[in-house]
Amino acid sequence: MLLTRTAPSVLRAAAAAATAGARAHARRFCPLSTLAVLEHKEGNLLPQSLPVITAATKLGGTVTALLAGTDAASVAAQVAKLNGVSEVLTVSNGAYDKSLAENFAPMLQENIKAGGFTHVVAAHSAFGKNIMPRLSALLDVQQISDVIEIHDDSTFVRPIYAGNAIATVKSSDDIKVLTIRGTAFPAAAEGSGSAAAVQESSADPKVESSTTWVSENLAKSERPDLGTATRVVSGGRGLKDKDNFDKLMPPLADALGAAIGASRAAVDSGFADNSLQVGQTGKVVAPQLYLAVGISGAIQHLAGMKDSKVIAAINKDADAPIFQVADVGLVADLFTAVPELTEKLKSEK
Template sequence: MADSLPTLLLAEHDDASLNPVTARALTAAKALGAPVHVLVVGENARAAAEAAAKLDGVAEVLLADAPAYAHRLAEPVAALGVALAKEYGAVVAPSTAVWKSVMPRIAALLDVMQVSDVIAVVAPDTFDRPIYAGNAIQRVRATDGKKVLTIRTASFAATGEATGVSSAPIRAVEPAGTAAGSSFVGEEIAASARPELTAARIIVSGGRAVGSAENFHAVIEPLADALGAAVGASRAAVDAGYAPNDWQVGQTGKVVAPDLYIALGISGAIQHLAGMKDSKVIVAVNKDEEAPIFQVADFGIVGDLFEVVPALKTEIAKAKA
């Protein structure tokens, strides 16, 4: 029976290290009730595989290390996933940009339904997922023999490293052919000393009310740096050119759930709330006391962000002194 087969978790990593979302997706994968194997696919990715092998509950790590997987293009990675899928009852991945491209291909090639953005595992074949920008939760029963799932990792706690036991074995797997369709041309990666947005414990986000890119640099970023936080932005701020696309939080951006989310000049459109309302503590600053953001905020300050933020920075400096 497919239900007795192990679960294959596709790891998010940069070859050198494992992205924290993998440990969150592992929590969801373990909830399926079967042994979990982790697939690390890339080039010179041994370090990421070794990190995955240390996680609690990982029975085995599969390492597909080849030049064909250097940039994790969707077609060759999907071909590998399909080749391995016959040994597994479920194929699971975090809902990141890479796996949002790969997983639908795997599902289509296996001719099964994909369940996207899982926020809760109710049973091995039953899952909750948000719809209507998070305003409703849909419960889905997947009746296919093999389950293909993407996990909204903000909804799951991270699995820690195993203690008192040896690391899981790492097994090399051969490439599964070269699927045509795309080729790698180049990439521009924004370098930052700040935490990665989806993995940050603290996020400081700015909205349209920040007013300009210059104000983002002068007001939002220094507060984030003082807190050791990542910087986020609403779609309105990104569309206005105040912040780059990779800072966008929301339904069409990144879904985050930090310990602390500070929303500055963000009104709280449902598309933005869908991306951050699972944050453990939300602090909102807005001049409009009727702004929807205050409906989800744990702490709200009605005031001008250009007055409130300098005061916050002063208090943070005093606390650090």
């Protein structure tokens, strides 16, 4: 009697275990399998994770997406529908909510060991830059950062010297740890087929973190996110002060539905927040349209925007280096040109 009542659940559990075991077994014997480490916040997958999946599919082999944290299971349903994802692993533990490298990296290491993955991919975001070097050290492999092209499962292309040279590198490590530049790969789209299987991982070493998350102070904006916006308007030192920046740039951005960026000179002079800096030591963007206002076009600035589809520039100096990379240039005083352009754009809406 007892056996009859419990048999279906026992069988279901046994079947689930067998399927999970079979998947891990298949991965172990598959010559190539990639773990895509994804970022999420407030129950939503973050946009920088979508190109990670596309890059992972370019390696060949299966793609297992990993989500960790309290919301991992609820975000997993969104990820399971994405093209290219073979399976979603969740580690539903609040200890990973703040993505502290000290406990996140050992958890990844454990999952890589359990799943026999040959490649691990994350975004070249603050998250990836924080966690992947520690993971690489734990695995004793060389990390390959900021990958912009994948030739094959061991040959990758990445910019060096602030984007002034492009290196093609070949890795002979058993496990390849990569961070990828989001603007170099298209975002994975939702597929029409059936969703991938979602499974809670049993590989959670629960390592105590030696650091504690205290608080964060995030810049809030109603505008599109600078890193993923399709249009960006950036202001430079030519704007002269913060009052001018605030008076001219937001109306121009609103008229274009664009995110606002800034040069380092503008940020260092206090015209704009640090989070808006574009360039070698700021954000790397590649929107459909990048409009540089009062920016000279120093190489360190170009490193962050030269892959934009259309580059437009307003500068009063016809010899400014920005015009060498610009598709469209206006030699004019920005204090006249920007209000005029803003009004024209608004009237055309």
